Amino acid sequence: MLDFVIKRFLQVIVVVFLALTVVFFLIRLAGDPTTLFLPPDAPREQIEEYRELLGYNRPLYVQYGDFMYNAIQGDFGESLRSQEDALGIVLDRLPATFQLAITSLILALFIAIPLGVLSAYKRNTVFDRIGVGLTVVGQAVPSFWLGLILIFLFAAQLQLLPSGGGGTPVHMILPTLTLAAYSVARFTRFTRSAMLDVLQKDYIRTAKASGVPTMRLIMRYALRNSLIPIITLVALDLGVLLGGAVITEAVFSWPGVGRLLWQSLMNRDFPIVLAGVFIIALIYAIINFVADILYAYVNPQIRVK
Amino acid sequence: MASSLPQGEQALGSVLKSKQKTKIGEFFSNLSRSWTGMLGFGIIMLLLFLSIFGPWITPYDPMHAEFSKGLLPPLTDGHLLGTDHLGRDIFSRIIMGARVSVIIGIATACIAGVIGTIVGIIAGYFRGWIDIVLMRLVDVQLSFPFIVLVLVINAIIGAGLRNIIISLAIGGWVIFARVIRSEVLALREKEFITSSIATGVSRLQILVKHILPNLFTPIIILASLQIGTYIIAEASISFLGFGVQPPTPAWGNMLNEGRDYIFSSWWLVTFPGIAIVITALGVNLFGDWLRDTLDPELKGE
Numbered sequence: 001m002l003d004f005v006i007k008r009f010l011q012v013i014v015v016v017f018l019a020l021t022v023v024f025f026l027i028r029l030a031g032d033p034t035t036l037f038l039p040p041d042a043p044r045e046q047i048e049e050y051r052e053l054l055g056y057n058r059p060l061y062v063q064y065g066d067f068m069y070n071a072i073q074g075d076f077g078e079s080l081r082s083q084e085d086a087l088g089i090v091l092d093r094l095p096a097t098f099q100l101a102i103t104s105l106i107l108a109l110f111i112a113i114p115l116g117v118l119s120a121y122k123r124n125t126v127f128d129r130i131g132v133g134l135t136v137v138g139q140a141v142p143s144f145w146l147g148l149i150l151i152f153l154f155a156a157q158l159q160l161l162p163s164g165g166g167g168t169p170v171h172m173i174l175p176t177l178t179l180a181a182y183s184v185a186r187f188t189r190f191t192r193s194a195m196l197d198v199l200q201k202d203y204i205r206t207a208k209a210s211g212v213p214t215m216r217l218i219m220r221y222a223l224r225n226s227l228i229p230i231i232t233l234v235a236l237d238l239g240v241l242l243g244g245a246v247i248t249e250a251v252f253s254w255p256g257v258g259r260l261l262w263q264s265l266m267n268r269d270f271p272i273v274l275a276g277v278f279i280i281a282l283i284y285a286i287i288n289f290v291a292d293i294l295y296a297y298v299n300p301q302i303r304v305k
Numbered sequence: 306m307a308s309s310l311p312q313g314e315q316a317l318g319s320v321l322k323s324k325q326k327t328k329i330g331e332f333f334s335n336l337s338r339s340w341t342g343m344l345g346f347g348i349i350m351l352l353l354f355l356s357i358f359g360p361w362i363t364p365y366d367p368m369h370a371e372f373s374k375g376l377l378p379p380l381t382d383g384h385l386l387g388t389d390h391l392g393r394d395i396f397s398r399i400i401m402g403a404r405v406s407v408i409i410g411i412a413t414a415c416i417a418g419v420i421g422t423i424v425g426i427i428a429g430y431f432r433g434w435i436d437i438v439l440m441r442l443v444d445v446q447l448s449f450p451f452i453v454l455v456l457v458i459n460a461i462i463g464a465g466l467r468n469i470i471i472s473l474a475i476g477g478w479v480i481f482a483r484v485i486r487s488e489v490l491a492l493r494e495k496e497f498i499t500s501s502i503a504t505g506v507s508r509l510q511i512l513v514k515h516i517l518p519n520l521f522t523p524i525i526i527l528a529s530l531q532i533g534t535y536i537i538a539e540a541s542i543s544f545l546g547f548g549v550q551p552p553t554p555a556w557g558n559m560l561n562e563g564r565d566y567i568f569s570s571w572w573l574v575t576f577p578g579i580a581i582v583i584t585a586l587g588v589n590l591f592g593d594w595l596r597d598t599l600d601p602e603l604k605g606e
Contacts, residue, residue, distance in 0.1 A: 014441075015448045026461045136593075140585035142537045144544050145560060145578035148567065152575075156568045163567075243450030247541055261453075262545055265460035277457060281449055288448045 001296070008292050012285040019281040020274065024067055027270050028060060067274075076278065077271035086271035090257055090279050096166060097256035101238075101245050103172065104179035109234070112184045116191025116230075117223060120199060131188060138185030143244050147178040147251035164253035175252040182244040183237070190233040194226035201225075228298045235291035239284045335598050342594030348587025356404035365394035367401040367554050376570045387572040389562065395572065398554040399580050405555040406584060409470055409539045410532040416474035418528050421481020422520065428482065429489030430512065440486065443479045451476050455538055459547045469548045473535050481527060488523050492516055522599050529592035533585040540581050556581050 034050045051057040055066065070076070076086040119131030154174060155163035165171050198204065199222055207221050246258030253259065257276055264272035336342050355362070364383070374392035377384050386395040424443075428436040446454075459472040492498060492515075501511050542548040543557025551558050556577040563573025 011441075011444065011448075015445050018445050019449055023457060023461070026458065030461045030463070136589065137582075137586060140533065140537075140582050140589055142540055142544075142578070142581055142585075144541055145574075145581060148560065148564065148574045148578065152567050152571055156571070239448070239450045243452040246450075246453055246456070247545070250545055262456070265457065266546060273457070273461075280453060284450060285448050 004296055005293060008289050012282075012289050015285040016278065016281045019277055020068070020071060021064075023274060023277050024064060025060075027273070028063070032056060071274075071278065076275040079272050080269045081267060086275040087278075089272060090260060090275045093255060093257045093260045094279065096254060097245055097249070097258060100172070100175055100179060100249070100254060100256060101241055103176045104183065104245075105234075105238070105241060107176060107180040108183040108187055111180070112187030113191050113223075113230070115184070116188045117195055117218060119188065119192045120195035121218060121222075123196065123199075131192065135185040135188050138181070138188075141181075143178055143182040144247050144251050146181055147174070147248060150174045150178060151251075164251075166253070166255040171252075171254075175248050175254050178251070179241065179244055179248045182248070183241055186237060186240070187230075187234060190237075191226070191230050194229040194233070195222060197229070198222045198226045232291060232295045232298065235287065235294060238287045238291070242280065242284055242287075336594070339594050339597075341590045342598075345587045345589070345591030345594060348583060349591055352403050352407055352584060352587065355400050356407040359400045359404050363394070363397035363400050365397045367393060367397040368552055369393060376566065376573075378570070379572050386576045387570070389559070389573055390566055390570075395559075395576055398559060399556070399576060401554045402556045402559065402577065402580065403584070405466070405549055405553065406536045406539065406581075409466070409473070409549075410536045410588070412470045413473040413477060413535045414528040414532050416470065417477035417531070418481050418524055420474065421478040421483075422485050422524060424478070424482040425485025426489055426512065426516070426520075429486035430493070430508075430516065436486075439482070443482050446479045447483075451534075452538055452541060456542055456545065456547065459542055464547045464550050466549055466553070469539055469542065472542075473538060476538075477531060477535065480531065481524070484523060484527055485520060488520055489516060492519055526592070526596045526599055529588065529595050533588040533592065536588065537581065537585050 032051070034047055034054065034056055038047060038050060048057070055063060058066075074087055078084060079086050079089055082089070115131055115134070119128045122128050151163045151174065154161040161173055162171055163174075204217070204221055207217055212221065245256065246261060248254065249256045249258035250262045257279060261273065261276040261280070264270075264276060336346055364385070371388075371392035374382065374384075374388055375390050377388040377392075379385065379387040381387065384394050384396065386399065388394055389398070424439055428439040455472045455476040458475055459469055462468050462472065498511060498515055501515060506514075539548055540555070540557035540560070543555050544561045546558075546561060549555035549558055551562060559577040560574055563570070563577070566573050
């Protein structure tokens with residue numbers, strides 16, 4: 001088990017390292033950043049001066065080494081716009097993203113688990129068909145469009161909720177609903193298949209035959225035993241939620257890391273992009289790491305492999 | 306006796322008929338048994354029709370702006386779904402947007418599919434260190450959110466139809482590589498392969514004659530299931546201002562442009578979204594049906 005944990009932990013480092021490397025070279029290959037800050041008719045000397053100031057005139061591998069050396073120490077440079085520490089700006093936005101992601105996750109589980117249980121228990125009935133139908137349609141609805149429709153309904157028509165921004169709990173309602181809806185379809189499917197597995201087991205049939213009440217059978221006997229596969233599947237899926245958060249934040253102007261990353265890409269503020277990629281890769285890799293360990297813990301076959 | 310002859314002929318006829326029954330006939334008789342498959346197939350046919358014949362069926366020029374006719378609600382002045390802020394006909398723009406979605410979905414699936422299949426075959430067939438290196442690479446990429454990866458790549462290499470296809474393919478090849486590798490691993494153990502190896506058939510011949518044909522089904526299934534993801538991802542990224550750029554009509558950038566008018570003109574953000582949902586639904590339903598039909602073992606998973 002320890003071997004497995006160490007191996008997986010090394011992978012976290014490799015993921016973050018490669019993500020930074022790829023994005024660094026993509027940015028450098030895409031063009032000289034100095035041209036973004038100087039007028040197109042700037043004199044050559046000024047461009048050269050700027051390049052020297054920012055270190056862009058050095059060979060690429062020196063720049064890369066320098067960047068990595070500083071990045072390891074948490075220094076991603078200053079924002080090209082606000083001259084503040086790039087990593088600091090990203091970290092400031094992190095709590096808002098966590099807040100949105102965690103609330104949505106809880107809401108999604110509260111909807112998806114009962115739906116999946118019902119769908120599995122009433123297999124091949126109307127309930128199951130509706131449950132499966134909802135997941136199929138749910139997967140076809142882009143989250144950003146759902147967000148727009150919610151803004152239209154609740155902000156424009158009913159004028160009940162704000163269309164964007166952050167700060168108060170009221171601002172959280174629409175983005176949370178949007179991001180939760182994005183996950184409900186997949187979580188329902190996980191629950192349904194995990195429950196179907198358990199419901200086929202002999203002990204369930206025995207319990208049923210010996211007259212255990214339905215509610216007790218589902219809650220105590222079936223759901224309890226399918227909770228571990230559900231939790232692991234959900235944990236492995238959290239990255240998709242994180243990806244959805246980026247888009248949802250952009251739709252609702254939610255002041256999180258996703259919106260910051262999007263705006264920095266728009267402004268070509270590359271130190272922030274790199275710091276943002278670093279944080280997203282790190283969080284995602286850690287989530288995967290924990291999910292894998294959890295999965296290995298409940299499923300010894302994985303450990304041996 | 307006289308009556309038995311036509312009967313015999315009839316029986317013989319039906320035997321011949323069933324033998325002549327083409328693959329296409331089999332496809333449609335299978336399809337007709339699933340209403341979801343039929344629905345998906347119908348939507349895909351409609352999409353293909355619109356993307357091929359779009360320019361001839363749009364009631365208006367989708368690029369033609371007429372400021373005096375801006376923001377007309379649906380069903381006014383002959384504009385079925387209304388007009389946008391520049392007075393362009395939304396129905397015509399949605400029809401032309403179908404072409405963009407179809408091109409992106411299919412082109413990405415082809416590129417990602419070819420790259421992923423080649424990598425998967427190399428990893429699964431040759432095993433050893435090359436397998437370890439390639440699969441670690443796949444693992445690493447899979448541990449980064451797909452949509453964020455595509456967004457960052459596209460924002461850096463620049464927007465546009467060609468670049469969004471490249472970005473999506475870079476994000477998408479890994480799934481093909483992983484699935485194809487496990488298919489190749491399973492095939493290698495099959496008797497017809499081990500016996501070919503034993504009889505001294507060359508590696509290349511085994512690859513081309515035995516392994517490649519057997520990968521056709523999983524590739525088609527996977528591609529059809531992925532196209533919906535690509536179409537939604539492109540729309541999301543075009544919505545965020547990258548991807549396909551205006552004035553080219555794509556459903557994602559139509560929604561981006563319509564966003565500013567959400568408080569006054571609901572039709573700008575409604576209809577392109579419905580087009581995306583119907584498309585993704587159709588592609589996914591057809592993909593699910595295809596998987597259930599071609600690979601019954603996976604059914605219900």
